[in-house]
Amino acid sequence: NFMLTQPHSVSESPGKTVTISCTGSSGSIASNHVQWYQQRPGSAPTTVIYEDYRRPSGVPDRFSGSIDSSSNSASLTISGLKTEDEADYYCQSYDSNTVVFGGGTKLTV
């Protein structure tokens, strides 16, 4: 079964840039779109990136997404870090008719 692997945690200072990776276990991660969700403690997830790099309305352009086929991975980059960005981040994609989530990354700012 297709799996997505994320680092358990990352930490960076306010104002800096951080990148969270999401690596596919097999096949090509580029064959299905990757989405990214932000989940603050006690809250529901919200979409910050969909279709690999698109931002929903209201999501600041400090958030960006990309795909690297050579490493079979997707990345979420957050620039100009703010303390409010501290949250869990999950990548998500598809495998045939099923939905696959990464294990989540705890971002500490």
Add this chain to the structure above:
Amino acid sequence: EVQLAESGGGLVNPGGSLRLSCAASGFTFSSYSMNWVRQAPGKGLEWVSSISSSGDYKHYADSLKGRFTISRDNAKNSLFLQMNSLRAEDTAVYFCARVSGYEWGWGQGTLVTVSS
């Protein structure tokens, strides 16, 4: 404004059943596929099930082994999840989510606790 409101969660004994509901408003419910996703305490997101806009196509996580059934009533703008033979490991917050292309919109979730 898109709104999704889950309900029906609560405390249930192991082996029991529960039916979750998700009331949709602010959009044409019958035009969108929907999903259920759960999150056990302190754990990550786990996809449970999806249903097409018409209700004709349904898919489930293998781990559920036929215990859960997803359905929808487009006339009542509602999504459902029937959960049977519940186990302690089914304890989680259950979220419904609307799928618009690849963009997901999430409800606030309802807590299901399976315990005697």
